[in-house]
Amino acid sequence: MTAPTRVETPRWTGQNYPRKEDRRLLTGQGRYVDDRGMIRQGYAHFVRSPYAHARIVSIDTSKLENMTGVYCTLVGEEVKEMTDPLFQIAPPPGGNMVEYLMAVDKVRYQGEPVAVVLAETRELARDAADLVEVKYEPLPPVTDAIAAQEPDAPILHDEVGTNVSWQGTYEYGDIDWALSEADHVVKIDKLHFHRFSSTPIECFGVVVNWDRGTDTIEVISNNQMPMFGAMMIAPSLRIGIDRFEFVSQDIGGGFGIKINLYKQTGVLALLSRKAGRPVKWVETRTEHHLDGGHGNERWFLDIEVPVMADGTILGVKARAIDDAGAYLHYEPLGAVIWSQVLPGCYKMRHFRIDYSQSLTNKCPTVPNRGYSRMQHLWMLERIVDVVAHELGFDPVEIRKRNYVQPEDYPYETPNGCVYDSGNLPLSLDKALELVDYPKWRERQKEAEGTTKRIGIGIGSTLDSGTNNFGQSRIINRELPFSGNGEAAICKLDLYGEVSVALGTTPQGQGHETTAAQVVADILGITPEEVTVIPGFDQARNSYVGFSGTYASQFAVTGINAVIGAANKLKAEMVELAALVLGASEEEIELAEGHARVIGDPERAIPFIGLANMVYTNNAELPTEVAERISLNCRHVYVPPFDPPDPDRKYGNLTLTYASQIHVAVVEVDTETGKVEVLDYAAVDDCGTRINPQIVEGQVHGAAAHGIAAALREEMRYDEDGQLLNANFLYYHAPSAADMPHIKTDWVESPSPFTGTGAKGMGEGGGAPLHAICSAIQDALGTDVPIVADSFNPPERVYRLLHGEGLGAGRGVEVVAKGGS
């Protein structure tokens, strides 16, 4: 007799199941950090440096000593006595940095905290903070990453001895050969990727209690990578990880920036211990812009590109100078993370990128959607575009010629990364079709000679996901990190309820919904019947060191952890059911809330019956089974990685490579320099989609961030290191009226490496920055300097139209080699 076959068709996975999170968020019942508090809490307010660079001469808190309602103060010197400096990721010299949880002796950026006050109310804490008298001796600041490397630049950190926090050369193939053999060499003076932040609408917040009775620290916060935060601050506070309980429920956007919420958490924990009461702190918008963290600014200098007569681009030689700001927060990991996408979407094989990172008197940079890869991808797309314009190639054809082709996957890049799957030419075709490319080319011709020029631009990107943390050893070979992972717990509760605990900290990505969809399919119930416990709680023990929601990975790490836990639970349930129904395990199926014998639905036991056997009726079970089966199944998903080779800077740095191809159509007003987006399309390929609507929402969001960054948003410092737009009045986050409609389509190239075929996605690779710069270039033509900055407000475009670019002349030179 052959065993009956079971239908394994997913019923819920792949559907646009409306989100389980929505109801509470739509009815004002979400629980964000500022919605929560603790009994007896005081409110904290930080005293911040008005200077970008200064010596702290003295801090006088005496005016607060007898103020009614002021509980306590804490200054940097006290922090220094109670703590150790923070662990540094960088090797020396950057790793010699001595960074305490709060500034000691010196401040290095405007807004850096020097003291904190705890008081009975928000208002009083703010008033009292104004009465703290800090004497500063201003020092000359350096705000430019290139100038910071000059010999006469003021040094930020004496113990580092230089403002170069990290330097390394990434060399693959033979770029010198390529440059000598190429038919053309295109040289670009300099490109500049600007500083901005995705500015989540919810600023940082922490409610923390250092409990005197248990000596444990409860932290309610909106940290999006809490265990990284715990790993950073526990040694500084001289305590174990087990002293912490990090908790969050709803988080109001993160985009990477909320990885940066750990120093403040440490200081506030000390403040709580000193005051003997819980502490609540919520950043103001201005504080968030000054201190929350910005995306990386980067310069690319002396770019040389070997190009063959047929348009084949052989590689890139360049210097990259990254601007980390005043401290290394998560940095210098960005100094390797860009190399996940070394050749971008292209089959270039020869590279020499001399990468260095400067410390400057600006807010520390932190991961921001598209972290470190979008800067590099932007450079590559600028190169491809400039090559096309200067040498007269069609921008579509040159991309298609150089793209990694569908038949090339899995494709190994020159530095050992393995692109899993994709179809870039098809994605580009779909994007062009969405905007009706031929129509816009016609319109472009019609607009020639008028003051409203039209340009069409392409942005080709990869959204690399699921980091191999072994790449950190390329930065610092002493680091004990490699691989990645995520945990989940799937449980059958006492009355047969199914619940799931995640290790992730979603900020809108809909994890409760997608986790419920896959669990429902495995256990034969509906997503409605799966409770995914909202948010993160360290006490659930559903976490690993890399837990969190960042770097485009939930669909791989999080979902595979959930699938693993649900499969373990299913196996236990099937074993129990087989035992009680007198059948073999192969004969049992889970369906409609029952375990039943296939083809004989009368022989069934409901989930509550299985739960009863284990939780409250276990004398009925053989002891061996009762001791082994818990119905409480934890699974850790570990992606298949080896540690990279730090000598060759070689290895597979991420598991999946989703792609996004964007096309932008812009109108440039030659009288004002104003750029208006007339049409916009994004085509995403993230493999198998678990919930297409959620995927599309991520595509919209990433596109909006990039469009706004390209045209509206810059964290702008003056020469004194003063941030000129520390609020939404001057920092132009877009409203609905400022944004174009975004058309979307998709290609589905399942990943062979993830089990489900899904790829991580969400960051989007900064595609709009590439596409819009490309479109502006297309509108301006080759009579004016190249678009060399990623930020193009009207004044910059106006200057380009009048011959003022970033480099010498037009910022580009073509050297034609002999014989072609």
Next chain:
Amino acid sequence: MDRSDTFDIEFTLNGEAVAATVPARRLLIHFLRDDLDLTGPKIGCDTGHCGACTVLYNGRTIKSCMMLAVQADGATIETVEALAADGEMTPVQQAFHEHHALQCGYCTSGMVMSATYLLEKNPSPSPEEIREGLRGNLCRCTGYVNIVEAVAAAAGKETSA
């Protein structure tokens, strides 16, 4: 006036009479959230730009971070908590759910209030009018695409109902 001065106020909040004593300088948003534990309206900026704190004040949308609590005296105020008070989400809320018009949800309380007000004033707005009508509310997750769709869909429902 001293910073410790307080005032007695009476007003109607989500259909119920409220009497309270508030410090002169307390913002309406802080009064709603911290003193009345009505945490639906959110705080996202210091300057009245983000709109997360949007509530209805005598039937008009206002940003409750731009008003003092004392100004609530005599007024009728409605927050997002009033919308599904009977347990049923309103057509606007339902449309946001169906069209995936929210992600992190932080702007949503204010966005839903502004969308509701917009449809009261203009029951069948064009996409451009929707975008203009929501100009005072910032969302950093959605790129507004699905928000515009949801409001248009809610408008369709209300007109056909």
